[in-house]
Amino acid sequence: MLKCDMLIEANDLKSTITKLKNEDGYVLLLDITVVDYSEFPDVTPSRFAAIYILRDSSFKKEITLKTFIDDDTLEIDSISDLYLSANWAERETYDQYGVTFKGHPNMKRLLNHHQFKGHPLRKDYAITKGQLCTETEDLMDEMNPLLESKGYTKEEIDDLMLLNVGPSHPASHGTIRNFAAMEGETITACITEIGYLHRGFEKSCENHTYSQVIPYTDRLNYCSAILNNIGWAKAVEEMLDIDITPRAKMIRIITGELSRIMDHLVCNGANMVDLGGLTNYWYLFAPRDSAYDLLSKLTGARLTNTYTRIGGLEFDLYDGFAGDLETVLKEVEIAISDCLTLIAHNRIFHDRTQDVGVIKPEFAISYGITGPNLRAAGVPFDLRKDKPYYGYENFDFDVVVGSHGDVYDRMMVRFEEMKQSIKIIRKAMIELPDGPINVDAPGVLLPAKADVYGNIEGLMNQFKLTIDGIKVPKGEYYSYSEGGNGELGFYIVSDGEGRPYKVKCRPPSFYSLAAYADIVDGGMLADAIVTMASMNFIAGEFDR
Amino acid sequence: MGLGAESSLGDSVVTTRLDHAVNWGRSYSLWPMIFGTACCGIEFMSVAGAKYDISRFGAEVVRFSPRQADLLIVAGTISYKQAPILKKIYEQMCEPKWVISMGACACSGGFYDNYTTLQGIDEIIPVDEYVAGCPPRPEAVLDSIMRIQEKSHDESVLKDRIKEFKGRLDA
Numbered sequence: 001m002l003k004c005d006m007l008i009e010a011n012d013l014k015s016t017i018t019k020l021k022n023e024d025g026y027v028l029l030l031d032i033t034v035v036d037y038s039e040f041p042d043v044t045p046s047r048f049a050a051i052y053i054l055r056d057s058s059f060k061k062e063i064t065l066k067t068f069i070d071d072d073t074l075e076i077d078s079i080s081d082l083y084l085s086a087n088w089a090e091r092e093t094y095d096q097y098g099v100t101f102k103g104h105p106n107m108k109r110l111l112n113h114h115q116f117k118g119h120p121l122r123k124d125y126a127i128t129k130g131q132l133c134t135e136t137e138d139l140m141d142e143m144n145p146l147l148e149s150k151g152y153t154k155e156e157i158d159d160l161m162l163l164n165v166g167p168s169h170p171a172s173h174g175t176i177r178n179f180a181a182m183e184g185e186t187i188t189a190c191i192t193e194i195g196y197l198h199r200g201f202e203k204s205c206e207n208h209t210y211s212q213v214i215p216y217t218d219r220l221n222y223c224s225a226i227l228n229n230i231g232w233a234k235a236v237e238e239m240l241d242i243d244i245t246p247r248a249k250m251i252r253i254i255t256g257e258l259s260r261i262m263d264h265l266v267c268n269g270a271n272m273v274d275l276g277g278l279t280n281y282w283y284l285f286a287p288r289d290s291a292y293d294l295l296s297k298l299t300g301a302r303l304t305n306t307y308t309r310i311g312g313l314e315f316d317l318y319d320g321f322a323g324d325l326e327t328v329l330k331e332v333e334i335a336i337s338d339c340l341t342l343i344a345h346n347r348i349f350h351d352r353t354q355d356v357g358v359i360k361p362e363f364a365i366s367y368g369i370t371g372p373n374l375r376a377a378g379v380p381f382d383l384r385k386d387k388p389y390y391g392y393e394n395f396d397f398d399v400v401v402g403s404h405g406d407v408y409d410r411m412m413v414r415f416e417e418m419k420q421s422i423k424i425i426r427k428a429m430i431e432l433p434d435g436p437i438n439v440d441a442p443g444v445l446l447p448a449k450a451d452v453y454g455n456i457e458g459l460m461n462q463f464k465l466t467i468d469g470i471k472v473p474k475g476e477y478y479s480y481s482e483g484g485n486g487e488l489g490f491y492i493v494s495d496g497e498g499r500p501y502k503v504k505c506r507p508p509s510f511y512s513l514a515a516y517a518d519i520v521d522g523g524m525l526a527d528a529i530v531t532m533a534s535m536n537f538i539a540g541e542f543d544r
Numbered sequence: 545m546g547l548g549a550e551s552s553l554g555d556s557v558v559t560t561r562l563d564h565a566v567n568w569g570r571s572y573s574l575w576p577m578i579f580g581t582a583c584c585g586i587e588f589m590s591v592a593g594a595k596y597d598i599s600r601f602g603a604e605v606v607r608f609s610p611r612q613a614d615l616l617i618v619a620g621t622i623s624y625k626q627a628p629i630l631k632k633i634y635e636q637m638c639e640p641k642w643v644i645s646m647g648a649c650a651c652s653g654g655f656y657d658n659y660t661t662l663q664g665i666d667e668i669i670p671v672d673e674y675v676a677g678c679p680p681r682p683e684a685v686l687d688s689i690m691r692i693q694e695k696s697h698d699e700s701v702l703k704d705r706i707k708e709f710k711g712r713l714d715a
Contacts, residue, residue, distance in 0.1 A: 111660075112625070112660065113624060113625035120659045120660070125659070126659075127657075127658050127659060128657060128658060128659065129659050130624055130658075130659050130660065130661070130662075130663075131624060131659070132624055132627070132712060132713070133624045133625050133627060133628060134628060134713060135628055136625075136628055136629060167626065167629055168579060168608075168629055168633060169608070170578075170608040173585075174580070174581060174582070174585065175581045175626065195623075195625055196581070196623060196625050196626045196629075197581050197582055197620070197621060197623060197626070198623055198625065198660050199582075199621050199623065199649075199656045199658070199660060199661055200656060200658035200659055200660045200661065203658055203659065204655075204656065204658055215655070216655075218583075219582070219583055222582065222583035222586055223586060266586065266589070270589075282593070282594050285589065285590070285593045285594065286593070286594050286595065288590075289590060289593060289594075289595045292590070302587070302590075302679075302681065303583055303586060303587055303679055304583060304678060304679065539581065539582060540582050540583065
């Protein structure tokens with residue numbers, strides 16, 4: 001069913017969501033977005049509609065709500081007092097669509113720069129209309145009220161040291177700007193500014209066919225590109241009502257879990273660099289390089305693989321893949337064990353990571369944190385178990401949980417998850433079925449080259465698919481998968497044409513980063529650096 | 545006493561041109577500042593990693609302070625929001641300095657031809673070497689470092705470097 005679960009009046013929005021949260025247990029706000037229907041073929045009650053995606057406390061049910069927004073006021077109630085995750089989600093929506101949220105504490109742009117005029121995801125904003133930014137925002141409009149709310153007087157504020165960590169700082173492992181007010185070594189207030197790697201993923205999607213979007217998904221979480229490919233392909237296939245072949249499912253599990261391992265390797269390796277344990281980085285990065293070699297043999301690219309196709313995969317496994325894969329897995333196991341030998345009982349490591357950057361379960365859920373960061377806080381939410389897809393339910397693996405939610409737990413959860421992924425991959429290689437990797441669907445997959453050159457139907461098919469793209473039925477749909485950092489979702493609106501009418505990616509690290517300023521508040525600066533590394537913020541993902 | 549071939553030379557005097565000696569020293573001790581923003585930044589980690597090992601070219605002293613670096617490697621997409629920061633970092637570097645534009649995004653915006661992405665960093669700062677790829681393989685980055693080494697042999701301590709570049713943010 002390609003439509004939202006509930007259509008509600010804008011006036012009832014807040015009461016409905018409050019009821020869903022308090023009575024039906026929808027505690028996790030996954031995402032908020034807006035759809036601009038101005039070029040949609042159907043007549044709609046108004047130009048903009050807001051979409052809310054929620055998940056319940058058993059993690060097995062999700063619900064999408066839609067409400068049309070009054071054209072004259074372009075205003076809707078904010079739910080940022082119900083869910084902490086709504087704060088940034090609403091800011092992003094305002095930035096991209098110009099819809100304001102009544103009662104939001106800080107309604108300002110999030111992704112685009114402060115000199116930007118207009119709202120780029122509106123249909124009447126030209127995609128190539130770039131706007132130059134001449135200077136960076138000083139953020140004092142946020143810092144002063146924040147400090148005043150903490151009881152600082154004007155004179156006291158002048159005595160604090162204001163420190164920019166980023167946007168070009170090695171500890172951010174990308175581009176995050178954290179603007180901190182320091183009292184000695186202690187952070188008294190912190191503001192996170194993002195958008196330095198905003199690359200217009202969602203606008204680009206609207207201008208490309210469903211297949212052409214796959215390379216863009218590579219560059220969301222570029223540490224585990226295949227997991228994004230899978231998330232996207234899964235979403236479009238579900239809209240098309242295609243069930244991919246058993247072999248394709250198994251290969252997606254194998255390559256996806258390998259990507260998860262690679263993601264965790266680079267996260268923990270880079271975290272150890274920040275902790276001063278450079279040796280661990282060499283240990284952990286070496287098997288990642290071997291995995292690159294394996295993936296470039298399989299997909300042709302080291303990092304940005306573009307491996308899935310709508311309806312299947314680009315290539316089948318090559319001869320000798322099993323042997324190469326086993327070599328990589330053995331190297332990963334050795335690297336994990338080498339690294340743990342160095343740190344598992346290391347006093348310095350324990351002192352630096354234990355009880356540092358603690359995330360409590362309720363706090364995490366309210367901020368929409370998912371994936372290893374949530375599991376480290378002790379919440380066993382894993383979509384591979386809770387909403388299994390591709391046959392994950394047939395695999396015997398543990399959902400790894402931590403007990404305290406500190407940096408130590410997050411790192412150890414990632415180490416253990418790698419071991420679980422290795423287990424899944426080994427089992428999947430044994431049970432890998434034979435058969436085709438692509439479904440037999442001429443309107444979805446490109447025909448064989450012999451047909452393209454040999455007969456007119458094949459040629460037409462190739463031409464239509466390349467120029468027009470896959471025709472996805474009209475409607476809107478939310479699909480999810482367990483990405484490297486948590487729930488990776490795609491909300492797609494189709495107008496029946498070959499290009500998506502609208503795409504919204506639910507990036508897991510966007511929501512963990514929104515919580516970051518609260519987590520490090522009141523802690524030491526050095527601890528904030530380690531906390532940042534342990535939460536694995538990937539700029540391509542949260543900025544898109 | 546030294547253990548290499550130089551030990552048999554004793555306290556001999558070697559004559560050379562000053563430029564030649566300085567350039568020789570510089571070319572084998574480039575200190576890169578990594579302006580890594582995106583996927584290319586991850587690929588640069590491979591360049592620095594054990595397998596490709598940038599230290600074979602004397603460029604392993606990766607600095608994150610532009611004031612200590614003489615080679616700026618821009619690895620990743622530069623958005624309009626990021627552009628003034630990139631310019632400031634470039635300006636903080638001391639002469640002589642070189643710039644490598646790593647990957648399609650830094651060179652031309654790549655396939656992000658849209659409202660937020662700068663269409664090539666050479667709109668903002670001068671670039672010495674462009675490396676193609678999305679992301680480039682580590683060998684390509686090492687190759688560009690070798691080309692910078694060659695370029696550094698043309699420097700002179702007696703002459704100023706040409707500074708006629710005017711970017712979009714210089715107006």
